[in-house]
Amino acid sequence: MRATLMYGAGDVRVENVPDATLEKSTDAVVRVLVSCICGSDLWPYGSMKPNTAGHRMGHEFIGVVEDAGRDVASVKRGDVVIAPFVWSDGTCDFCQAGLQTSCRHGGNWGNPDAGQGEAARIPQADGTLVKVPVPEDSDLLPALLTLSDVMCTGHHSAVTAKVGKGSTVTVIGDGAVGLSAVIAAKRLGAEQIILMGRHQARTDLGRDFGATEIVSERGEEGAARVKELTGEDGTHAVLECVGTLPAIETAFAAVRDGGSVSRVGVPQYRDVPMPSVFMRNVSLTGGVAPARAYIEELLPEVLDGRIQPGRVFDRTVKLDNIAEGYRAMAEREALKVLVRP
Amino acid sequence: MRATLMYGAGDVRVENVPDATLEKSTDAVVRVLVSCICGSDLWPYGSMKPNTAGHRMGHEFIGVVEDAGRDVASVKRGDVVIAPFVWSDGTCDFCQAGLQTSCRHGGNWGNPDAGQGEAARIPQADGTLVKVPVPEDSDLLPALLTLSDVMCTGHHSAVTAKVGKGSTVTVIGDGAVGLSAVIAAKRLGAEQIILMGRHQARTDLGRDFGATEIVSERGEEGAARVKELTGEDGTHAVLECVGTLPAIETAFAAVRDGGSVSRVGVPQYRDVPMPSVFMRNVSLTGGVAPARAYIEELLPEVLDGRIQPGRVFDRTVKLDNIAEGYRAMAEREALKVLVRP
Structure with a gap:
């Protein structure tokens, strides 16, 4: 599959990487529908030291569940889901207190998969993903995508x-x-x-x-x-x-x-x-926002249009052109760039 | 009257100063029953540059109202009162919100009067003072005195x-x-x-x-x-x-x-x-504690002995010997020193 890697300041490439696959019974695999570039991606884009291994990019995405491990109960193949910008088990004391960013079994995207690609393995799928009642081609996808990070x-x-x-x-x-x-x-x-x-x-x-x-x-x-x-x-x-x-x-x-x-x-x-x-x-x-804690509260207002955070996207690029999206955001030509695989 | 002045690091003196008197109709004059030395007094005691004018010391005291201006309604001659460590009008939006340390018409002790002396002029007496139902010689004075600062x-x-x-x-x-x-x-x-x-x-x-x-x-x-x-x-x-x-x-x-x-x-x-x-x-x-905001809540528990913050006082000095009290606290011989005029 194709995915975005950053190799250093100003050096973003889309390359072939191993396909996302289930590794644990609590994983899901999600085909990405939309992702985007984050303001925080611009910090390494401006200053990252050259790194030959490259770093997988993207922590905001919406996708369709393609496969789910046998211990995943909350989502199934075909569901449209939001992936918040960290993964979390949903059951530990921190998650229960609404601080999923400190989950005892959570982590950050990028190792190996991340959002700016065609698909991603989702660890702790039950705790992480939020199913949304829209079709794959919904006009609401950009607005819903903001619930993975910026709106939350x-x-x-x-x-x-x-x-x-x-x-x-x-x-x-x-x-x-x-x-x-x-x-x-x-x-x-x-x-x-x-x-x-x-x-x-x-x-x-x-x-x-x-x-x-x-x-x-x-x-x-x-x-x-x-x-x-x-x-x-x-x-x-x-x-x-x-x-x-x-x-x-x-x-x-x-x-x-x-x-x-x-x-x-x-x-x-x-x-x-x-x-x-x-x-x-x-x-x-x-501090770093526990997006997962807020999605249920904000979702109804996004779905019925009372809030329209999707308007922050003012440019869309294809995944293969994501480098152009980074450039446009870094030069403040674009406010926020949506990425479609 | 006698009062404490600091002239520089390690240089604390008790001297004759002008008697405390009413200046405004909202003032009261209080004869000090007990005051004390604060941990924060030790910062200038350790580092203050020599100053020939001297600085009046003391922001924690309990006293008896000797006189009150014509616009003072909440206390009268003879009342035993706690003076919190800033004065405040009690009516502005900050005071109403419980942030008397940011009172729009408040201020700090020391200009001219302060707690480590025989008496003090109390600006904004209605907003500042809290009457307590004990006699002048109550054993509870040390515990009540902590409500002017440390307990709050x-x-x-x-x-x-x-x-x-x-x-x-x-x-x-x-x-x-x-x-x-x-x-x-x-x-x-x-x-x-x-x-x-x-x-x-x-x-x-x-x-x-x-x-x-x-x-x-x-x-x-x-x-x-x-x-x-x-x-x-x-x-x-x-x-x-x-x-x-x-x-x-x-x-x-x-x-x-x-x-x-x-x-x-x-x-x-x-x-x-x-x-x-x-x-x-x-x-x-x-931040700096708005002691005034908390006195009513804590007072009943001090009066009935449920909390005994007065136990922090482990030494008492006469006002004329206050320099010895500063030394003992600075050298950590004493935890907190009570001062009796």
Whole structure:
């Protein structure tokens, strides 16, 4: 079968790899219908050291079950399923608590299979996959695909920052996660949603999703603008959807005393600069999103169109042209690229 | 009147200062019955640059109202009152939300009056003071005095870290705040409370307060011991009651995935080292405790002896001998020093 490998910065190739097959009785094999490129894929795309073995790419995909091990009970051949961006057993204490990213028997895609390919072996299929009631050619596939990562990641940022009815919220970043965070904040009842971004097509989409104000300034100037829009208080929640040091600095400058900064962009820094945060009782929360925990809650609203996170996809490529998709996202020509095998 | 001033590291003096008097109609004047020395007073005691003006010390005290401005309604001459460690109006949105440390019209003791003296002017007396139903010579004064800071600070750490029924908790630090955090974790329903400390008299008191295990190792070794005591998972909550860089590093090493580190020791560092925390969904919370928010909740249990935080006081000095109290605390001869004018 064909699959995507990254061999170093800027070096993405689609190659023949061994077919996905069942290895354990708890596995399933899924033929991929749609996958996509993640903002987090762009970090290695920008900086990965050359590696002759290559690294299998892709952790967001929807597919059709082709085969299932004898211990798989929740899905069967022919089912259309969402694969969240880690696999998990669904039964351990962490999974039961909704933290599937810390599953005691879970893991990450890429070893060996991953989403940006024609098929994938799914470990712990019962705990991992979520069956969705749509046909293989449904127009809802892009929207449903966001439940494998970005929509759930945006939701995680809003939930961990305790966004609720009447909250004021700043979303830092107009990428797919930031825009999903706007959707999440809106549906949780936020009354003011300030989106920080400077790419007009994206901030326009953010307005459609529920952003009440757009701040195009960055850094101190951007935080000052958020303060201005909130009577100098800052917002209850700041959802940091970028992952850079300047973004997290802006987050702490824009948050209200007693509020929360939630970061869901993979941090590209180690130590967190938090001056004055102690005296202001600001919390830092978030982390890698347990997408699996949120799919059932968000699924009905995707199915009936109340939320339309699929609109973050503004380009589609064939698997064999995925390198072009990476380039377009890295150069910010495309917001988020859908991949069809 | 007499009051304590700090002129630099190790230089604490009791001097004559202007008498405390009413300045605004919302002020009260309180004659101090008992005050104490705080662990946070030891930071400037260890490092303050010489300052010829001196700095008035003390933010924990209980006193008797001597005079009250015409707009003060909640207390009157003769009332015994607790003064929490910041003053606050009690009416602004932050106060109403229980974050009196961010009060829009609040402030810190020391300008001009503070607790380590014979009397103090109390700004925003209605919002600040809490009347307690005990006589001036009550044996409960030491226990009640902890509600001005340490008991509420320990409670704040437990509350912000979401300690509840069945929680597993690590408390870092066997000082007065750490021991108060043990009391707080116990009363909130924690089932395992691991106290990290190496001063036996203090850890023994910690056991009395509810600690289930004592870990005397520090740093990586200490965190490894916590892991060992929790099936390698770490605890749901880590209450960091010290404020040093090694303490916060230990906290992140000892916390369970999905858990919270709450820091209530004034941080003696700026950037927070948080490796791997993102992938583990660990939150950092806490901050300077809004003691005023918690006094009503804790007061009944102090009055009836269900909790006995007054046991953290192991030495008493007269105000004129307060320098000896500072020395004894700085050298860890005394756990917490009570001061009687």
